[in-house]
Amino acid sequence: MFVGREYSCFAEDGTKPTLIFVSSRIFGCSKRQTRLTALDIVAFMSADPDEDPHQFCKMEPHELEYATRRVTDQSLKHTLEFGIGIHHAGLPERDRKVVEELFVEAKIMVLISTSTLAWGVNFPAHLVIIKGTEYYDGQLKRYVDFPITDVLQMMGRAGRPQFDSEARAVIMVHEPKKNFYRRFIYEPFPVESSLHEQLTDHLNAEIVAKTIRTREEAIDYVTWTYFFRRLTANPAYYDQQAALLETPDFEKQKDMLANYIERLMNKCLDELIRSGCIELREAQVSPGGVASAAVEPTKLGRITSLYYLSHRTVAQFQRTLAREGLGFVEIMRVLCECPEYDELPVRHNEDKLNAEFAEHCPLEVDLAIQAYDSPHTKAFLLLQAHMWGIALPINDYKTDLKSVLDRSIPLIQAMVDIAAEEAQLRSTLNLILLLQCLHQAHQPWRTSLATLPHLSEKSLKVLRDYSVDSLPELIERRDANKLLTKLSLPSAEAHKELLQIVQDMPRLRMRVELRVLDPEDESKPPEDEEEGKDGKPKRRKGKLVAAPYKVPPDSELELTVILCYDNEPMKFVHAPRFPKKKTYSWWCILGDTEVDELVSIKKALMPTRQRFEKRISFQFCSPADEIGETFTLSVLCMSDSFFGLDQQLDLSITTVEPHGD
Structure with missing residues (x-):
């Protein structure tokens, strides 16, 4: 609707750079706007017989050919021929760098970008065009205005120092809003604080x-913030009661502000208490003689702060994970329903696209609690597409999937911590399994061999014929190279790449040691404990127990898990479809699978060196019941990134009569 006027703004002079901002994907519009705007401008120039359609291209033919060879996006290849570049978050990083380089060097005169470029990179231009000041909000199901700060930032790109x-x-802009923007641009506009809107999570941290x-x-603490300065200068903006009770009396104003701050603090702290993030202890008397309730963080509060989550998200996770063990699909639904995905963009008419997309996904959308225009439903569909290898309907969904995956990792790690606090073994195992599947873009019910590249169904059948049904069975074979030559791989390069990956896969070895710890000397004060070389308390002495494990009842036990690599594995996880390059680690879990109880969980970060030993210790007590009772504990070592490399040891421990040495 704007393109004709837009083109007329800069068609008179193609010698100075022009920057066009369209709706950013963060605000719910799509990167399609950059592409469609560029193609419409090309169409206008081609339709005008008096205009040179290539007037914005300042490259020689060989330069243009080299530039188009360097980019992969087909729309960008086409528009570069006319001296028009496009820039958005869904563009490959290499393509973005090429476009930025060409625009800075004045090889192309027009750059069409989403509004986020105004914040990320400083690319000034002689002319800046802001194509509309509204974006579609999927939650509100209507168009809403850009923040004023974004409009200012985009306008600020106009003007090149030393050139203009x-x-x-x-x-x-829409005609009814024209006077508002005119007034905003030419008159001073105060910058107000938004801290009061996010104060709850801020206080928790x-x-x-x-x-x-x-x-x-x-x-x-709040009185030292910018929010408090603006509150005293413009109280009516933050407190409606202050607007109704405006008074020149300074003491009354002071009382109103104090009352507002107290109400705000009570509201925020009460929210944190309801979410289980903090606890109030008994009132303590300060040196000034004033009694004050102590505020202390809980485990949930620490998890909220550690993973930068909303207190509402952690409270929702805790309520859900406190129930009996959840299955894999239930875990997926819980993840996608969290408040962190409220801002996932759902663009205009994407509800229809999601409904069509859902027909190709294996897991059904529960329409009783979900809707196709919900960002949570969209996140659920995107994760399915990622794990089952389903083609996305439009390119915009690729960038959406990347943002969903980026956020999912800390969310799942927080859920693991919460499930461990609730001693939920099954839920914890399914959470780690989901983490593996997201890294490997793999469904949990398929063979782990399918995470390797270049393996077709025919190749998988050949491997099964040689009794290789899983990834560990392949990487442990000494004749892996000979076996891979029997597969129908696309090329010699594919064989070389596959062999290298198989050889570099971590071959983890796990063994355990069980000790009966000596009783603590209760007469010795805790502060008198001996320290080791690293400053930590010296390890308690105990008697090593060999298998079969027999221990006295009601005794303190220490189980040490010893991990090491039998090779020098890859430093970064092999996850070609995951958007980020990352290292990997292992979770060691001690639990009772019969009663679905998690005893303890610890994370192990291991250097990728052969034969380096990592020791993880768990302490627990044997049952105090009758002699001869046998209980079984399982030690599980699970990767946070690799699918199919998990290990499990079951320990059968029997209580016997203690006897002297």
Whole structure:
């Protein structure tokens, strides 16, 4: 609707750079806008017989050919021929760098970008065009305005130091809002704080960091923020009651502000208490003689702060994971329903696209609690497409999937911590399994061999004929190279790549040691404990127990899990379809599979060196019941990234009469 006017703004002069901003994908519009706008401008130039359609291209033919060879996006290849570049988050990084380089060097005169470029990179231009000031909000199901700060930032790209004595910024806006933007541009506009809208999570982080220990310290902390400065200058903006009770009396104003701050603090702290993130202890008397309730973080509060999550998200996870063990699909649904995905963009008419997309996904959408225009439903469909290898309907979904995957990792790690606190073994195992599947773009019910590249169904059948049904069976074979030559691989390069991956896969070895710890000397004060070389408390002495494990009842036991690699494995996980390159680690879990109880869980970060030993210790007590009771504990070592390389040891422990040495 704007392209004709847009083209007329800069068609008179193709010698100065022009930057066009369209709706950013963060605000719910799609990268399609950059592509469609560029193609429409090309069409306008081609349709005008008096205009040179290549007037914005300042490259020689050989330069243009080299530039188009360097990019992979087909739309970008086409528009570069006309001197028009496109820039959005869904563009490959290499393509973005090429476009940025060409625009900075004035090889192309027009760059069409999403509004996020105004914040990320400084690319000034002589002319800036803001193509509309609204974006479609999938949650509200209507168009809403850009934040004023974004419009200012985009306008600020107009003007090149040392090149321009003047610059132009054109804002294309709906007619009824024209006076508002004119007033906003030419008159001073105060910058207000939004801290009060996110204060709950902010306070939780400060409580975890011990910056805030009491309710009074929380109030004092807020008085040192910019929010408090703006509150005193413009109280009506933050407190509707202040707007109704405006008074010139300074003391009354002071009382109103104090009342508002107290109400705000009570609201935020009450929310954290309801979410289980903090606890209030008994009132303590300060040196000034004032009693103040102590504020202390809980385990949930620490998890919220550690993974940068909303307190609402962690509370929702805790309520769900407190139930009996959840299955894999249930875990997926819980993940996608969390508040962290509220801002996932659902664009105009994408509800219809999601409904069609859902027909190709194996897991059904529960329409009783989900809708196709919900960002949570979209996240659920995107994760299915990633794990089952389903083609995405449009290119915009690729960038959406990347943002969903980026956020899913800390979310799942937080859920693992919460499930461990609830002693839920099955839920914890399924969470780690989901983490593996997301890294490997793999479904949990398929063979782990399918995570390797270049293996067709025919190749998998050949491997099965040689009794190789899983990834560990392949990487442990000494004749892996000979076996891979029997497969129908596409090329010699494919064989070489596959062999290298198989050889570099971590071959983890796990063994355990069980000790009966000596009783602690209760007469010795805790502060008198001996310290080891690293400053930590010296390891308690105990008697090593050999298999079959027989221990006295009601005794303190220490189980040490010893991990090492039998090779020098890859430093980064092989996950070609995961958007980021990452290292990997292992979870060691001690649990009782019969009663679905998780005893303890620890994460092990191991250097990729052969024969380096990592020791993880768990302490627990044997049952105090009758002699001769046998109980079984399982030790599981699970990767956070590789699918199919998990290991499990079952320990059968029997209580016997203690006897002297």
